[in-house]
Amino acid sequence: MVRACLSRRVASAFDRRSRSAAAACGFAERIAGAARLATAAAATVALALSLSASARGDAPVRTVSPDHSRTTPTHRIALYDEEGRQIRPELDEPVQPLSTRKTCGYCHDYGKIAAGWHFNAARANVPPGRPGQPWILADAATGTQLPVSARGWAGTWKPDAIGLTPWQMMSAFGRQWPGGGVGEDRAGQKSDPGSRWLLSGDLEVNCLACHNADSRQDQNCYAEQVARENYRWAAVAASGLAHVDGYVKGLPGNFDPVTMTQPDLPGWVPKVRYDLSRFNAKDEVFFNVPRKAPANRCYYCHTNYTLDAAAGDEWRRDEDVHLARGMTCADCHRNGLDHGVSRNYEGDPAAGAAGRTCRACHMGDDSARRVELRGGGHLAAPRPRHAGIPKLHLDKLSCTACHSGPVPRGQAYLVQTSRAHGLGYHAMAFDPNAVPLIAEPVFREGGDGKLAPHRMLWPAFWARLPQGTEGGSDYEHVAVTPLTPAQVIDATGWMYRFGEGRRPRPPDEAKVVNTLGILAAKGGGQPVYVTGGKMYRLDGGKLVACNNPAARPYAWPLGHDVRPTAQALGCGGAAGCVQCHATDSPFLFGQVPALSPASLGTPRAVRMIDFEGRSALFHKVFAFTFVFRPWLKVVGFAACGVLALVLLAFGMPALRWAAGRIGRRAAGGSDE
Amino acid sequence: MSADRLFQIVSIAGFAALAGALAAHYFRIVRPSLATAPAAEGDPSIRRYGLLERVVLIGLGASLAVLAVTGFAPALLGRRLEGVLLMVHVPAGGAMAFFAAVAAALWAGDCRFAAHDGHWWRRCCCRQTVAAGRFDGPQKAAFWAVLALSLPVTLTMMLSMVPAFGPEGLETLHEFHRYGALLLTMVVLVHWHHAITVRRGSLHALVAGKVARAWAERYHSLWAAGRADR
Numbered sequence: 001m002v003r004a005c006l007s008r009r010v011a012s013a014f015d016r017r018s019r020s021a022a023a024a025c026g027f028a029e030r031i032a033g034a035a036r037l038a039t040a041a042a043a044t045v046a047l048a049l050s051l052s053a054s055a056r057g058d059a060p061v062r063t064v065s066p067d068h069s070r071t072t073p074t075h076r077i078a079l080y081d082e083e084g085r086q087i088r089p090e091l092d093e094p095v096q097p098l099s100t101r102k103t104c105g106y107c108h109d110y111g112k113i114a115a116g117w118h119f120n121a122a123r124a125n126v127p128p129g130r131p132g133q134p135w136i137l138a139d140a141a142t143g144t145q146l147p148v149s150a151r152g153w154a155g156t157w158k159p160d161a162i163g164l165t166p167w168q169m170m171s172a173f174g175r176q177w178p179g180g181g182v183g184e185d186r187a188g189q190k191s192d193p194g195s196r197w198l199l200s201g202d203l204e205v206n207c208l209a210c211h212n213a214d215s216r217q218d219q220n221c222y223a224e225q226v227a228r229e230n231y232r233w234a235a236v237a238a239s240g241l242a243h244v245d246g247y248v249k250g251l252p253g254n255f256d257p258v259t260m261t262q263p264d265l266p267g268w269v270p271k272v273r274y275d276l277s278r279f280n281a282k283d284e285v286f287f288n289v290p291r292k293a294p295a296n297r298c299y300y301c302h303t304n305y306t307l308d309a310a311a312g313d314e315w316r317r318d319e320d321v322h323l324a325r326g327m328t329c330a331d332c333h334r335n336g337l338d339h340g341v342s343r344n345y346e347g348d349p350a351a352g353a354a355g356r357t358c359r360a361c362h363m364g365d366d367s368a369r370r371v372e373l374r375g376g377g378h379l380a381a382p383r384p385r386h387a388g389i390p391k392l393h394l395d396k397l398s399c400t401a402c403h404s405g406p407v408p409r410g411q412a413y414l415v416q417t418s419r420a421h422g423l424g425y426h427a428m429a430f431d432p433n434a435v436p437l438i439a440e441p442v443f444r445e446g447g448d449g450k451l452a453p454h455r456m457l458w459p460a461f462w463a464r465l466p467q468g469t470e471g472g473s474d475y476e477h478v479a480v481t482p483l484t485p486a487q488v489i490d491a492t493g494w495m496y497r498f499g500e501g502r503r504p505r506p507p508d509e510a511k512v513v514n515t516l517g518i519l520a521a522k523g524g525g526q527p528v529y530v531t532g533g534k535m536y537r538l539d540g541g542k543l544v545a546c547n548n549p550a551a552r553p554y555a556w557p558l559g560h561d562v563r564p565t566a567q568a569l570g571c572g573g574a575a576g577c578v579q580c581h582a583t584d585s586p587f588l589f590g591q592v593p594a595l596s597p598a599s600l601g602t603p604r605a606v607r608m609i610d611f612e613g614r615s616a617l618f619h620k621v622f623a624f625t626f627v628f629r630p631w632l633k634v635v636g637f638a639a640c641g642v643l644a645l646v647l648l649a650f651g652m653p654a655l656r657w658a659a660g661r662i663g664r665r666a667a668g669g670s671d672e
Numbered sequence: 673m674s675a676d677r678l679f680q681i682v683s684i685a686g687f688a689a690l691a692g693a694l695a696a697h698y699f700r701i702v703r704p705s706l707a708t709a710p711a712a713e714g715d716p717s718i719r720r721y722g723l724l725e726r727v728v729l730i731g732l733g734a735s736l737a738v739l740a741v742t743g744f745a746p747a748l749l750g751r752r753l754e755g756v757l758l759m760v761h762v763p764a765g766g767a768m769a770f771f772a773a774v775a776a777a778l779w780a781g782d783c784r785f786a787a788h789d790g791h792w793w794r795r796c797c798c799r800q801t802v803a804a805g806r807f808d809g810p811q812k813a814a815f816w817a818v819l820a821l822s823l824p825v826t827l828t829m830m831l832s833m834v835p836a837f838g839p840e841g842l843e844t845l846h847e848f849h850r851y852g853a854l855l856l857t858m859v860v861l862v863h864w865h866h867a868i869t870v871r872r873g874s875l876h877a878l879v880a881g882k883v884a885r886a887w888a889e890r891y892h893s894l895w896a897a898g899r900a901d902r
Contacts, residue, residue: 390839636765
């Protein structure tokens with residue numbers, strides 16, 4: 001028993017926690033002849049550390065049973081490092097960053113939390129749900145905007161399909177990565193020889209990113225630390241609890257993370273300096289961590305900014321009507337300990353359990369098993385009258401079609417999102433022309449068959465076709481293999497390298513031709529460039545465009561900001577009808593430009609109705625009939641008036657006659 | 673069971689029952705008496721309908737036919753009224769309302785019930801000829817039924833076009849509309865059956881505007897007595 005336990009601890013020390021051993025191995029590999037000795041020594045050290053650590057596994061040391069009090073528990077807690085040792089900043093040398101796995105996981109089931117929606121994209125057994133916003137691999141210089149998601153949403157590319165390793169994922173998207181997932185996937189990390197995980201540490205689930213209500217929580221600082229590859233230090237640096245110096249990205253590959261010394265680059269070795277005033281006599285720290293994450297925490301990753309000059313700057317705009325009424329994101333987007341945050345679309349299993357879809361709150365759910373859910377009214381949600389709106393609209397349109405996102409105009413807007421454009425990350429200056437180019441609102445059918453507003457991205461990327469397709473005619477069905485911007489830059493050399501501070505110019509036709517030529521000369525499958533809904537290839541030295549499924553736009557439904565009733569589409573009686581039922585209605589006939597980061601002529605525009613799969617002619621004619629609606633109403637009501645008058649004029653005497661006859665009969669008299 | 677499904681069943685049952693009743697009436701009552709029926713077009717000497725009246729009657733009949741087809745075709749198939757059918761249905765409804773109102777103004781006086789109208793069932797059931805004015809009992813009953821049903825059928829749709837009712841209210845209006853329309857359609861079918869099979873020549877009178885004296889004296893003896901030949 002003891003031996004088995006010891007074996008497990010040794011294995012654990014090697015596998016999960018022995019950074020020193022692995023690091024030493026890596027170091028030893030670079031020093032021929034010392035490998036075995038170093039490994040053995042490191043293993044011994046790891047075993048000693050393992051036996052002395054107070055908290056080792058992922059299971060909570062202290063199980064917290066919910067007591068169902070509405071009072072938020074006061075989190076005055078000790079901090080623990082990756083090894084599970086309590087952090088005592090005045091005694092430790094070197095001072096270690098806190099580990100959320102060990103600190104939060106001391107009481108809460110970290111393993112269960114780490115399987116939550118924000119962290120589980122790469123897990124094989126997780127239902128993908130309806131399409132959502134992907135990560136977008138964007139690069140203005142190479143004209144790349146490639147939707148990436150491990151969830152397998154149709155139209156996105158899985159990271160491994162385009163050769164993105166977990167390390168590269170973190171480099172590209174880590175600034176808004178909530179931690180967890182491939183950020184601490186040891187198996188994935190080990191298989192990535194180009195990574196520097198041993199130096200950077202894991203990007204653990206950053207509980208504080210969402211739950212820390214302290215206004216000192218600085219996700220911009222988190223992004224900076226991630227950019228420096230200071231993954232292990234990012235959470236504590238962002239929490240405002242400590243200042244972190246250092247720059248792992250600048251450290252050489254043979255840096256020893258055990259001794260944490262680099263004599264020639266001392267300033268680049270990460271160092272933690274805790275704010276000692278935050279520690280009490282027992283070296284505990286108070287965290288203001290409410291159960292429901294404040295909206296401000298969500299915004300760092302879930303901000304969307306519509307580039308609408310007419311709407312003006314941010315201060316002129318309204319926020320979501322729910323937030324304006326004092327709610328927070330987490331009031332609707334709920335979760336239990338499993339952190340399976342409900343997305344609240346119709347059919348979302350998590351939303352179904354919590355009953356927090358638009359319809360469930362505002363209109364009730366007749367099919368709900370719980371009686372109280374049938375009437376709706378959660379959180380005092382008002383029941384809409386939808387006066388004059390035929391039920392057909394509720395059956396064919398999602399709630400968001402009329403209530404969410406910017407009001408459509410003649411052309412879809414450009415929109416920037418925090419995850420795609422780094423809004424809130426101060427190192428990225430706001431640029432209205434920044435890639436990726438995303439359009440909203442684009443009305444199209446969602447997975448439930450209802451029309452809903454979407455955000456849309458036209459993929460743009462370099463790719464190769466399978467070997468042997470050159471000269472073939474079936475370009476419209478051939479599968480492509482995308483190239484990452486790094487691969488394109490490596491292949492083309494000087495063409496896409498820009499000096500510091502120089503703004504890259506979008507690829508033009510000449511550049512695309514040159515690049516395709518260079519890529520073709522390198523061998524491999526025929527190179528192509530996908531953008532603006534087309535796939536471009538070289539044919540006799542000329543650029544030729546054709547269709548291909550890979551060029552189809554990727555769209556995901558938008559849910560926010562929800563506008564108040566008075567600003568909903570269709571509101572305002574007859575005037576509201578023609579917001580959509582008009583021959584030039586943006587809802588049906590608004591233009592969606594096939595936005596491309598490359599300059600290959602004027603982007604073609606697609607009408608919204610072409611995405612909706614409906615007949616433009618029919619809707620033009622149908623909209624035209626609304627011109628005559630006022631006349632129809634006049635005729636109809638006048639006819640009703642005439643009919644009513646005639647019926648009254650002739651019906652009343654008939655009634656009088658019938659009543660008299662009945663009376664006479666009742667009295668026994670004659671009808672005559 | 674959904675409201676749509678219920679309406680589909682009721683409609684099918686209603687039309688089937690009506691078709692059976694009309695067929696039975698035709699073969700039991702109407703067909704044996706066809707040999708003695710005078711033709712309206714034989715000697716068209718009496719003016720029965722003016723131009724305006726004919727336009728109104730034809731317009732009303734045509735709009736009702738369009739409404740019935742566009743409205744009940746999808747309903748009987750268990751589908752929703754939408755698309756092109758809806759686009760045709762709505763203006764046809766406006767036309768029907770217009771013609772119904774004009775018809776009400778034109779013929780309400782002629783369709784006032786009189787004492788002799790109470791005996792119309794004798795002809796219906798006992799094959800007896802009864803005295804009738806310009807319109808006989810069944811015609812007057814059909815007229816008032818059409819008017820009485822046209823009002824709610826039209827009004828429900830007119831009210832649904834103003835932002836006064838929510839989806840539930842609109843659904844209720846729609847229920848009244850379609851069940852009212854079902855009754856209206858059945859009344860109209862009975863009326864057409866009466867006009868086409870029972871009193872042959874009525875359609876000719878509608879188109880030409882004139883009828884033969886023999887026809888008028890047979891079916892509308894009181895009215896024919898006061899009409900001079902033209």
